[in-house]
Amino acid sequence: MSPNKNHIAPPRLAEKLLTWFIKDELAEEVLGxxxxxxxSTLNQHSIRKAKRNYWYQVINYLRPFAFKFFKxxxxxxxxxxxxxxxxxxxxLLKDKGYSIINIGGLAMGMVVAxxxxxxxxxxxxxxxxxxxxxxxVQLMRHDTRAGETNTNSFLPTGAVxxxxxxxxxxxxxxxxxxxxxxxxxLSNQDKKFTExxxxxxxxxPKLLGLEMLYGNQDALSELKSIILSERLAKxxxxxxxxxxxxxxxxxxxxxLVKGVYKDLPSNSTFAEATYMTRxxxxxxxxxxxxxxxxxxxxxxxxxxxxxSDLKALSALVNESIQPSLPKNANDRSMTFFLHPMKxxxxxxxxxxxxxxxxxxxxxxxxxxxxxxxxxxxACINFMNLSTARSEKRSKEVGIRKVLGSVRKQxxxxxxxxxxxYSLSAFVLSLVLLWAxxxxxxxxxxxxxxxPWQNETFWLLSIGFVCLTTxxxxxxxAAYLSSFKPIKALKGVFAGNQNAAIPRKILVVLQFTIxxxxxxxxxxVNKQIQTAKDRxxxxxxxxxxSLRPASPNFYSKKELLKAELxxxxxxxxxxxxxxxxxxxxxxxxxxxxxxxxxxxxxxFNTISISTGYGDAVGLEFISGRDFSDDLATDKNAIIINExxxxxxxxxxxxxxxxxxxxxWAEAKNYTIIGVVKDMIKSSPFQKxxxxxxxxxxxxxxxxxxRLNPNESANTALASIExxxxxxxxxxxxxxxxxxxxxxxxxxxxxxxASLASFFSLLxxxxxxxGLFGLASYVAEKRTKEIGIRKVMGASxxxxxxxxxxxxxLLVLIACVLAIPLAYYVLDGWLAGYEVKTTLHWWFFLVAxxxxxxxxxxxxxxxxxxxxxxxxxxxxxxx
Numbered sequence: 001m002s003p004n005k006n007h008i009a010p011p012r013l014a015e016k017l018l019t020w021f022i023k024d025e026l027a028e029e030v031l032g033x034x035x036x037x038x039x040s041t042l043n044q045h046s047i048r049k050a051k052r053n054y055w056y057q058v059i060n061y062l063r064p065f066a067f068k069f070f071k072x073x074x075x076x077x078x079x080x081x082x083x084x085x086x087x088x089x090x091x092l093l094k095d096k097g098y099s100i101i102n103i104g105g106l107a108m109g110m111v112v113a114x115x116x117x118x119x120x121x122x123x124x125x126x127x128x129x130x131x132x133x134x135x136x137v138q139l140m141r142h143d144t145r146a147g148e149t150n151t152n153s154f155l156p157t158g159a160v161x162x163x164x165x166x167x168x169x170x171x172x173x174x175x176x177x178x179x180x181x182x183x184x185x186l187s188n189q190d191k192k193f194t195e196x197x198x199x200x201x202x203x204x205p206k207l208l209g210l211e212m213l214y215g216n217q218d219a220l221s222e223l224k225s226i227i228l229s230e231r232l233a234k235x236x237x238x239x240x241x242x243x244x245x246x247x248x249x250x251x252x253x254x255x256l257v258k259g260v261y262k263d264l265p266s267n268s269t270f271a272e273a274t275y276m277t278r279x280x281x282x283x284x285x286x287x288x289x290x291x292x293x294x295x296x297x298x299x300x301x302x303x304x305x306x307x308s309d310l311k312a313l314s315a316l317v318n319e320s321i322q323p324s325l326p327k328n329a330n331d332r333s334m335t336f337f338l339h340p341m342k343x344x345x346x347x348x349x350x351x352x353x354x355x356x357x358x359x360x361x362x363x364x365x366x367x368x369x370x371x372x373x374x375x376x377x378a379c380i381n382f383m384n385l386s387t388a389r390s391e392k393r394s395k396e397v398g399i400r401k402v403l404g405s406v407r408k409q410x411x412x413x414x415x416x417x418x419x420x421y422s423l424s425a426f427v428l429s430l431v432l433l434w435a436x437x438x439x440x441x442x443x444x445x446x447x448x449x450x451p452w453q454n455e456t457f458w459l460l461s462i463g464f465v466c467l468t469t470x471x472x473x474x475x476x477a478a479y480l481s482s483f484k485p486i487k488a489l490k491g492v493f494a495g496n497q498n499a500a501i502p503r504k505i506l507v508v509l510q511f512t513i514x515x516x517x518x519x520x521x522x523x524v525n526k527q528i529q530t531a532k533d534r535x536x537x538x539x540x541x542x543x544x545s546l547r548p549a550s551p552n553f554y555s556k557k558e559l560l561k562a563e564l565x566x567x568x569x570x571x572x573x574x575x576x577x578x579x580x581x582x583x584x585x586x587x588x589x590x591x592x593x594x595x596x597x598x599x600x601x602x603f604n605t606i607s608i609s610t611g612y613g614d615a616v617g618l619e620f621i622s623g624r625d626f627s628d629d630l631a632t633d634k635n636a637i638i639i640n641e642x643x644x645x646x647x648x649x650x651x652x653x654x655x656x657x658x659x660x661x662x663w664a665e666a667k668n669y670t671i672i673g674v675v676k677d678m679i680k681s682s683p684f685q686k687x688x689x690x691x692x693x694x695x696x697x698x699x700x701x702x703x704x705r706l707n708p709n710e711s712a713n714t715a716l717a718s719i720e721x722x723x724x725x726x727x728x729x730x731x732x733x734x735x736x737x738x739x740x741x742x743x744x745x746x747x748x749x750x751x752a753s754l755a756s757f758f759s760l761l762x763x764x765x766x767x768x769g770l771f772g773l774a775s776y777v778a779e780k781r782t783k784e785i786g787i788r789k790v791m792g793a794s795x796x797x798x799x800x801x802x803x804x805x806x807x808l809l810v811l812i813a814c815v816l817a818i819p820l821a822y823y824v825l826d827g828w829l830a831g832y833e834v835k836t837t838l839h840w841w842f843f844l845v846a847x848x849x850x851x852x853x854x855x856x857x858x859x860x861x862x863x864x865x866x867x868x869x870x871x872x873x874x875x876x877x
Contacts, residue, residue, distance in 0.1 A: 008042060008047060008050075010034065010035060010038045010050075010051070010054050011051050011054055011055060011455070013455065013459075014051075014054055014055050014058045014455075015031070015058075017058060017459075018030065018031065018034075018058045018061065019031070021061075021062070022061060030061065034054060034057050034058070037053070037054075037057065038050050038051075038053070038054045041053050041054075048453065051455075052453065055455060055458065059458070059462065062462070089420065098385065099421070101381075101385065101768045101769075101771065102381070102382055102385050102421055102425075103421055103424045103425045103428060104425075104428070104768065105378050105381040105382065105765050105768040105769065106378045106379070106381065106382045106421070106422070106425035106429075106468070107378075107425040107426070107428035107429040107432060108378060108429075108432070108761055108764070108765055109374055109375045109376075109377060109378020109379065109381075109765060110375065110378065110425060110426060110429035110464070111429040111432040111433050111436060112371060112374040112375065112758065112761060113371045113372070113374065113375040114429065114433050115371075115433065115436065115437070115440050116367050116368065116370065116371030116374075117371065118437075118440075118448045118451065119367060119440075119444055119446065119448070120364055120367060120368050120371075122267050122446055122448055123267070123345070123346065123360070123363075123364050124346075124364070125267060126267045126268070126269070126344070126345035126346070127267070127268055127269055127341050127342070127344060127345065129264065129265050129267075129268055130208055130209045130268070130341070131209030132207065132208070132209050132303050133341055133342065134306065134341075134342070135172075135303045135304055135305075135306055136207065136208075136301060136302070136303055136304075136340070136341040137301070137302050137303075137304055137310065137338040137339060137340050137341065138153060138299065138300065138301050138302075138338070138339045138341070138344065139153075139155060139159070139160065139163065139300040139301075139302065139317070139336060139337075139338060139339075140152065140153050140155075140336070140337055140338075140339045141153075141154075141155065141334050141335065141336050141337070142334065142335040142337070142350070142353045143334050144333045144334070144335075145600045145601065145602075149350075149351075149352050149353055151349075151350035151353070153179065153299050154179050154296040154297065154298075154299070155179075155296055155298055155299065155300050156292055156293045156294065156295060156296055156297075156298075157176060157289060157290045157291060157292050157295075157297070157298055158290075158291045158292055158293040158324065159293070159300075159321050159324070159336070160174065160176050160290075160298060160300040161290050161291050162320060162321060162324060163300070163302070163317055163320070163321070166320050167313075167316070167317065167320075169305075170304060170305050170308045170313055171302045171303070171304055171305070171313075172302075172303045172304070172305060173203045173206060173207045173302065173303040174203065174207075174300060174301070174302040174303075175200055175201040175202075175203040175204045175207055175300070175301055175302075176200065176201050176279055176290070176298040176299070176300055177198050177199070177200040177201075177204065177279070177298060177299045177300075177301065178198065178199040178200070178279060178282060178297070178298060178299075179296075179297050179298050179299050180584070181196040181197065181198060181272050181273060182196070182197055182198065182199055183195070183196050183547060183549075184197065184249055184250055184549055185249070185250050185251060185549035185550075185730060185731060185733075186228075186232070186236065186247050186248070186249060186275060187236075187247065187248045187251065187729075188236040188237060188245070188246075188247050188248070191235065191236055192730075192731045193232070193235055193236070193731075194547075194549065194731060194733045195232055195274045195275060196272050196273060196274060197273045197274055197275035197276055197277065198270070198273045198275075198276050198277075199276075199277055199278065199279045199281060199282050200220070200276055200277075200278070200279055201220070201278070201279055202218070202220040202221050202278070204220065204276055204301075205217040205218075205219060205220060205227060205259065205261065205276065206218070207301060207302070207303050208270065208301075210227075210261040210262070210264075211261060211262040212227075212259050212260070212261050212262075213230055213260045213261065213262055214233075214241060214242065214243050214259055214260040215227065215243055215258050215259025215260065216259065217259075219258035219259030220258065220259075220276065220277070220278060221258075222256065222258065222278075223278050223280060223281070223285060224253065224254065224255050224256060224278070224281070225255060225256050225257075225258040225277065225278065226247060226249075226255040226256070226257055226258070226275055226276070226277040227257070227258060227259035227260065227261055227275065227276050227277075228242065228247075228257060228259075228260050228261075228274065228275050229260070229261060229262075229263050229264070229273070229274040229275065230260060230261065230262050230263045231263050231274060232274040232275055233257075233260045242257045242260060243257060243258065243259070243260075244256060244257065244258070245257050249277070249281075250549040250550060250551060250730075251549065251550045251551060251552075251729030251730055252550070252551030252552075252729075253281065253551075255277060265447070266445075266446060266447040267345075267446075269341075269344055269345070279298070293324060293325065293326055294326055294661075294662045302338070304338070310338055310340060313338060314336070314337040314338045317336055317337075317338065318335055318336040318337060321336050326662065335353065343355075345360065346358055346360055346361040346364065347361065359831050362828065362831065363751065366824075366828070367754070370517065370755075370758050373513045373517075373762070374513075374758055374761060374762050374765070376509075376513070377510050377513055377514070377762055377765045377766060377769075378765050379468060379471065380506040380507075380509060380510050380769065381510070381765060381766075381768055381769035382421070382422075382425075382468065382471075383471055383506065384506050384507070384769055385769065414473050415469060415470075415473040417473070418468075418469045418470075418473030419465075419469045419473070422465045422468045422469045423465060425468075426461065426464075426465050433450060434450060437450055443750060443753050443754060443757075444750055444754065445746065445750055504809055507769070507770070507806070507809045507813075508809050508812050508813045508816070509813075510765075510766045510769060510813075511766060511809065511810050511813035511814075511817070511850055511854075512813040512816045512817045512820070513762060513817075514759070514762045514763050514766050514813075514817075514850060515813055515814055515817035515818075515821070515846045515847060515850045516817045516820055516821040516824070516846075517755070517758055517759040517762050517763075518759050518763070518845075518846035518849055518850065519817070519818075519821040519825065519842050519843055519846045520755055520759070520821060520824070520825060521752070521755045521756050521759045522842045522845060522846065523825045523828075523829070523836065523838065523842055524748065524751055524752040524755050525752050525756075526836045526839075526842070527684075527748065527829065527832070527835060527836045528745055528748050528749060528752055529836075530834065530835065530836040531683035531684050531745065531748075531834055532683070532745065534679060534683060534834065535676065535677075536678065536679050536741065537618075537619060537640070537675070537676045537677050537678035537679060537687070538580065538616045538617045538618055538619070538678050539616070539617025540616075540617075540736075540737035540738040540740070540741045541737075541738050542705060542706050542708055543615065543616060543617070543703060543704065543705050543706070543736070543737040543738075544703070544704050544706065544716075544719075544734045544735065544736055544737065545579065545580065545581075545701060545702070545703050545704075545734065545735055545737050545740065546701075546702050546732070546733055546734040546735065547579075547700050547701055547702070547733075548560075548700075548702055548723075548727055548730045549730050549731070549733075550727045550729050550730035552727060552729070553700075553727060553730070554698060554699075556726050556727065557575060557699070559726060560702075560722070560723070560726045560727065561573045561575070561609075561611065563722045563726065564704060564719065564722055564723075567715075567718050567719065567722065568707060568710065568718075569706060569707050569710050569714065569715030569716075569718045569719060570704055570705065570706065570707060570715070570719065571614070571705040571706065571707050572611050572614035572615040572704075572705040573611050573615055573702070573703070573704050573705075574608060574609050574610070574611040574612030574613070574614065574615035574616065574702075574703045575608070575609040575612065575695060575699040575700075575701060575702050575703070576606055576607060576608045576609070576612055576695070576699055576700075576701050576703070577606060577607040577695070577697075577698065577699045577700060577701070578606050578700075578701065579701050579740075580616055580678070580680065580701075580703065580737065581680060581737070581740045581741060581744070582680055582681065583604045583680040583681040583688050583690075585604060585605045585606055586602045586603070586604055586605070587602060587603060587605045587661050588600060588601070588602040588603075588661070589659060589660040589661040589662055589666075590603055590657060590658070590659055590691070591657070591658045591660070592647060592649070592655060592656065592657045592658065593655075593656070594648075594649075595647070596648070601646060601689070603643060603646075603689050603690060603691045604680070604688040604689065604690040604691070605690070605691050605692075605693065606690065606691075606692050606693070607692075607693045607694070607695045607696065607697065607699060608626070608692050608693070608694065608695055609626075609694070609695040609699065610625070610626045610627060610628045610633075610694070612626075612695075612703065613625040613626070613638075613675075614705060615703040615704060615705045616703055616705075616737075617705070618675045618676075618678075619675060619676040620673055620674070620675050620676075621641065621674045621675065621676060622652070622653055622673065622674045623638070623652075623653045623671070623672050623673030623674055624672055624673050625638070625673060626638070626672075626694045632670075633672065633694050634694055634696060635667070635668065635669055635670060636669060636670050636671070636672040636694060637657060637669040637670070637671055637672070637691050637692060637693055638671070638672060638673040638674070638675060638691075638692040639652065639671055639673075639674055639675075639689075639690065639691050639692070640674070640675050640676065640677050640678065640687070640689065640690045641674065641675075641676055641677045641687075642677050642686075642687050642688060642689040642690065643689040643690055643691055644674055645689075646689045649671075652671045652674055653671055653672065653673070653674070654670060654671065654672075655670070655671045656668050656669070656670055657669050657670075657671060657691075669693070675692075677690075678690070679741075679744075682744060683744050683745065683834070684748070684832045684833065684834050684835070685832075685833045685834065686833045686834065703737075704719060716734070719732075720732045763849075763850070763853055766853075767853055767854075767857045770806060770854060770857045770858060771857050771858075771860070771861065774802065774806065774857065774858045774860075774861035774862065777802060777805070777861075785798055788801075795863060795867060798862065799859060799862040799863055801862075802858060802861070802862040803855060803858050803859060803862055806854055806858045807851065807854060807855070807858075810850050810851055810854045811851075813850070814843075814846075814847040814850065814851075817846070818843045818847075821843070821846075822838060822843075825838060826838060
């Protein structure tokens with residue numbers, strides 16, 4: 001045994017579980033055998049395999065003969081166990097339809113619970129992969145203007161530098177990061193890839209606890225250094241060690257690879273990044289750019305001393321920053337605070353400086369509740385069918401008692417059957433989990449792994465199987481085993497009239513949940529459609545966008561645009577400093593004649609070229625677009641409807657707007673056009689007030705309107721040829737604008753897809769239960785139906801007799817589900833600025849669907865009973 005393995009002990013939790021349930025006379029011998037086997041496996045294999053084998057052996061002892069609380073004075077334990085399992089298997093095989101319904105329904109409920117549990121665990125463990133998880137914070141600010149407070153993470157570099165200098169004793173590490181991921185081209189010889197990454201400071205790898213595969217956490221100490229993710233390193237260099245090799249950034253800057261870090265999991269805030277390099281590269285290496293106070297363009301992350309009082313430290317940091325903030329004449333104030341990493345994902349939304357329940361946390365609760373409800377539906381089915389079918393075995397109970405069986409033996413027999421069904425369902429659910437997990441990952445946008453090696457998963461699963469066994473087996477075990485032999489053989493039970501009441505209550509609960517889920521699915525899909533039906537304000541269809549990642553783009557931009565315009569495949573070409581699909585670039589400092597006192601709102605600002613309006617399809621309400629023929633347009637602006645409303649201008653064309661951002665000289669601009677609002681941020685939010693300037697500096701984004709009379713493939717090929725001739729160092733990585741826009745709906749579409757899946761499954765599970773219960777009711781009333789037919793009853797009347805009982809239960813479920821669904825969904829919709837209305841027909845459709853499904857399900861058994869030959873049903877057994 002290696003020296004390191006001498007100190008490794010068997011899993012303590014497994015030992016405790018074993019000593020809790022195993023008989024005292026077996027404990028010492030079994031523990032000794034398991035320890036011996038553990039160390040033998042440890043010597044020959046890995047620690048993980050030794051622990052896994054130990055757990056397997058412990059679980060293998062979960063059998064009645066080993067339980068300290070199980071004793072039998074009448075029968076040999078092993079013989080009785082074998083007998084009970086044989087009887088249970090015979091019953092399972094005897095009624096295959098009932099067994100399939102029972103096992104299949106429970107298995108589906110189990111697999112839904114497993115999938116949702118994996119999703120919830122993934123959400124709750126966000127960022128826990130970072131070794132400094134408990135100590136990492138983000139510096140954020142509450143920004144109050146005109147009595148309205150917004151919370152965001154954008155900071156001036158000067159504030160972060162000040163905190164670095166003043167709080168070195170309580171803040172161990174701090175790093176700035178450009179306030180969004182940077183999409184750049186990284187190349188190695190002929191290999192060129194557009195990748196997202198972060199421009200940050202040298203402390204970032206150590207602060208984030210990156211697991212370095214090559215190099216170390218000080219890899220960004222040099223200005224022109226870069227670290228790559230494992231995935232990107234493999235794309236650029238294959239299997240060779242990339243340390244001290246060069247990669248080219250945007251075809252211009254050579255960066256030295258000083259480290260490779262292990263890919264971050266998808267549930268990390270920084271998962272999108274495939275590289276990290278120095279922030280100063282964006283600022284031309286100018287150290288003075290790290291002490292600027294009038295440009296909010298970085299994020300700040302820090303590692304605090306674990307012993308620090310975060311609330312008190314936040315107050316000190318805020319107090320230190322306040323004197324250095326630029327003075328603002330208007331009613332504006334800022335408060336800075338430290339936000340812990342554990343709250344970034346689920347508790348990152350604020351209102352008036354107070355944390356509120358975030359939309360993502362609502363989803364965690366929602367999915368958790370849905371998972372519990374679907375599992376509850378399956379358990380209700382299982383219990384309903386188990387109790388219903390058990391009454392058929394009253395004569396069996398009577399005969400067993402006459403032959404000398406004691407109540408304890410009967411109880412154990414029913415529990416054994418329940419355990420067999422539960423175990424069969426659990427095994428089937430594991431198969432379903434393996435089959436469905438890839439689809440679930442794709443739908444939910446996750447990258448979760450099956451928890452086959454997770455001890456907690458197996459413990460919870462064992463606990464659930466045991467709980468289901470107890471719940472489903474409790475009725476037949478306790479109730480039927482209490483029958484007097486004579487009454488049992490006659491089929492006469494005490495309280496028989498009330499025996500069905502618990503089952504009816506459970507059916508109502510089932511359909512209450514199912515109807516609520518259907519209403520939820522309809523609402524989510526309607527909410528998505530409401531946002532999709534909004535006017536976009538531009539025309540994404542037929543437009544492509546790309547960011548030419550080349551240092552030569554600025555100097556060759558006009559040549560590229562001119563050559564592209566010559567192509568028949570191109571209708572218009574334009575450029576901008578920000579992509580059309582987001583609302584980056586917010587600035588204040590606007591004023592005009594007649595402006596309301598105290599007005600201090602920021603506007604979304606963007607610089608665009610001539611031709612941009614035609615390329616993206618801007619819709620002008622009044623005025624005109626920028627023109628190359630008018631030199632005065634350099635001092636002109638175009639505004640949108642929301643900006644017009646905010647400015648409260650009745651006749652805006654020709655009005656003078658003064659723009660004094662603070663970081664540049666104040667200048668007067670003339671409004672020459674007003675365009676319809678463009679949906680640039682979320683389609684579920686109100687549109688932003690926007691101001692467009694004519695491009696006079698650096699622009700990064702190129703937009704091309706394709707000729708609809710040419711095929712897209714032909715057009716793209718001719719565009720790529722021109723692009724590659726002028727900018728051969730840049731890859732032609734384009735996107736269709738309508739695809740970009742549709743990505744804005746991804747989160748809601750995932751919710752809709754999962755809600756639909758859960759709703760259909762809930763209805764299906766409920767139908768399985770109804771089918772089984774209807775079958776049981778029809779079978780129980782066989783003689784009654786036979787007599788009714790002999791007396792002249794029609795098939796329709798028999799169908800109505802059986803169906804009305806179940807329809808009444810569904811009607812009660814509708815009455816309960818409608819207010820419940822309204823309350824939950826009204827709260828969910830409150831989180832959206834643009835939202836649908838909870839129309840009455842949502843609830844009507846859900847109720848009709850539930851009623852229709854019930855009728856179809858029950859009708860099969862009702863008609864089957866109605867057309868049966870009454871002679872067979874009335875003859876003596």
